[in-house]
Amino acid sequence: MSGPGAVEELLRGLAPQVLGILVRRHGQFHACEDAVQEALLAAATRWPAEGVPEHPRGWLLTVAGRRLTDEWRSERARREREVAVAVREPAYAALAPPPDEVAPADDDTLRLLFLCCHPALNRPAQVALTLRAVGGLSTAEIARAHLLPEPTMSQRIRRAKQRIEAAGARFTLPAPAERDERLRAVRQVLYLIFNEGYTASSGPDLHRTELTAEAIRLTRELHRLLPDDGEVTGLLALMLLTDAHRPARTGPAGELVPLAEQDRGRWDRAAIAEGVALVTEALTWSAPGPYQVQAAIAAVHAEAPSAAETDWPQVVALYGVLAAVAPSPIVDLNRAVAVAMVDGPEAGLALLAPLAGDERTAGHHRLAAVRGHLLELAGDRPAARAAYLAAARGTTSVAERRYLELRAARAGGDR
Amino acid sequence: MKYMLLIWNRPGFVEALTEQERNEIFGAVDEIMKELTASGELVGGQALADPSQTRTVRLAGDRAEITDGPFLESKEQFAGYLTVDCDSPERAAEIAAGWPDVRRGLGVLEVRPVMGDGGTEM
Structure with missing residues (x-):
């Protein structure tokens, strides 16, 4: 040591x-x-x-x-x-x-996770407190990872602790009636920490990628403590399978490389093997929850030698399961992409129509991005270009905007 | 998610206010800043000097031309900003709605999302 x-x-x-x-x-x-x-x-x-x-x-x-x-x-x-x-x-x-x-350190870690994800706190406060109290990160590290000034983060943590005390929270495991709900919050907070790190790994700021490793470490710990929770297993598998793409998901200039164009030889095979084994095993005994199904979808992609050789009918079926256990317009959006790979772009576009009327997705840049992609596959380049540009205007990510503007330019013909 | 709240108001509006009104406005600003600091939402902010102190720089021919006065010839001018990091666009708008310029009809606030460096491959 x-x-x-x-x-x-x-x-x-x-x-x-x-x-x-x-x-x-x-x-x-x-x-x-x-x-x-x-x-x-x-x-x-x-x-x-x-x-x-x-x-x-x-x-x-x-x-x-x-x-x-x-x-x-x-x-x-x-x-x-x-x-x-x-x-x-x-x-x-x-x-x-x-x-x-x-x-009894094991129980303590669980108690702390439950306490930090107390319902009296909003998500950003739960995330900050979990990283500090359970993850052992300093306020300065947490602030840097969130690109915030240290006093802002310090106040956020102080306020969170005051809220917990004011709510009369006890250092005990929640009652069985509350436990499931609280565990759901814990999983969401860990996944949020993971995504904050993962989505940032294209940028110039490497401090944030530490969040990804931290989220995997904490989820691994949670899985060790609760091996019988299929969704915790699913979450760990999903993180491992997603993080496995990291070496291939950005190009030399930090630009985003879509799944279909990634060099699969650079994927982390050890992480994939572990993730696939975890989710495969969990699905044999656990009722399929949203994290397990997402991990299963990630596993199908991970095992395909190329985008074209992906088992798309299997992906479509899994998105169907996901839509049943955790319906959301984002799931419908992803399912439309998979359906387009099986039945052609028109079939995918038909599935997008109801989403344009859903206020949760109507103006969302991801809907426009998917529409652009499917229109491009269908050969309607002017409409694809317009959709990509709408998506580029809608995103608040610099990397996504660059990528979408590039796709718009390609669809417009200036390759 | 970070939002910048851009404060637009009529330069010199303070001159028409009574002392009590001014004190109330400054007090309200102090109060909001204190609350945003305590909640861990305040990232930063600056007030800008009167627009009469502005110089505008633009290309004229092949060189930069510097003129006195603001770029926009509008009744309302950009007076300052604050940056907050909060839960939702609704929360950012709520903070803006509490700002005295809005409450008293003295100006408007624009709420604009700040671009982040992260991104999802599609």
């Missing part, structure tokens, strides 16, 4: 364990989380230079515990409130735990 990379990895794994122990012992999630952050920062500065201590978790617990004690002492001085002290005194005595304390 040496070097800053190894230390960082060690710290991220220990972060939720240390936080879990402190919160179980003292309550006060907000104060404990701050204290753990400070301990992590101290370790990140000292360990690479001084070496990793013999009992790293005990070291972090001691430093974070001391920080909490200082905090409470200054609070006591400020308020001179004897009652509060009387209540808290026993807590000091319990600090400086035995270094080899065996903690």
Whole structure:
């Protein structure tokens, strides 16, 4: 164990364990989380230079515990409130735990994930808090990954912790009635973190790609804790199968390369093998949920030697299943593309018609982009060009706009 | 998602206001900035000097020509902006709707999405 990379990895794994122990012992999630952050920062500065201590978790617990004690002492001085002290005194005595304390760390990580995805928080707050409290990332790292100023992110995290406390959230696993809903939120937050990193990997900012690795790490952990949840398995498989494209999804100038044109020799075969095995196995015993079905679709693409040799009827069938378990206009849009590959572009275009009347997709740039693609396949180049240009105006992504403008220019004839 | 809120108002409108009205407006701006800071939505913002201090630069023949005064000859001028990072376009519009220039009919706010560097291959 040496070097800053190894230390960082060690710290991220220990972060939720240390936080879990402190919160179980003292309550006060907000104060404990701050204290753990400070301990992590101290370790990140000292360990690479001084070496990793013999009992790293005990070291972090001691430093974070001391920080909490200082905090409470200054609070006591400020308020001179004897009652509060009387209540808290026993807590000091319990600090400086035995270094080899065996903690139910697994449950703690789950509890923390559920707490960070509390329904009192909006999605951006859930994402930020999960990355910090469970992922062990610093506020500066989270801010950089979201291209936001550090004070903005710092406030967002503080507000999130206040909200959780105000909502009276407890450091316990949610009741069975709430559990499914909360687990759904956890999966969505992890997938959001993944996508923030994945979609950014074309840009000049490499800090954001770290989010992808972090999301996979946390989902892998969640899968280890909940091996019987088919959707967690599906989510992990989907992430692995998607991330496998990363080496091929951008060209030399950072431009986006569509799936059909990617050099499949550059796909990450190990990630594909793992993803395919996970989703195949899960589908044998779990009711198919949206993540498993999306992973199954990704697996069909991953196993095709080329876009033309893809098992498109199978993709169409899977989108049919996806539309049944998780209906959404975006699913219909993707299904239309697959149908066009089986039955021709006119069949795909016919499926787009109702989406133009759906207010969720009517003005969406992805609808225009798909229409452009299908019109181009159908040979109607002027209409394809107009659709691509409409899509280019609709996107808020620089990379997508460049790509769509290029497609418009090609459809217009100036290749 | 980041949005820039562009504030357009009539230069010099403050001159016609009573002291109390001015204090109310500045107070309301302080209040909003405090709230956006506390919620972790505020990314940044700047107020611009009076349009009379503007210089406009454009190509004339083969060189840049610099003239005094703003580019647009309109009654309302661009007065400043704030950038927020928030959940939805609706939330960005809600922030704009609370801005005193809008509430008092002194100006308008444009809410424009900021382009991101990410993207999905299609």
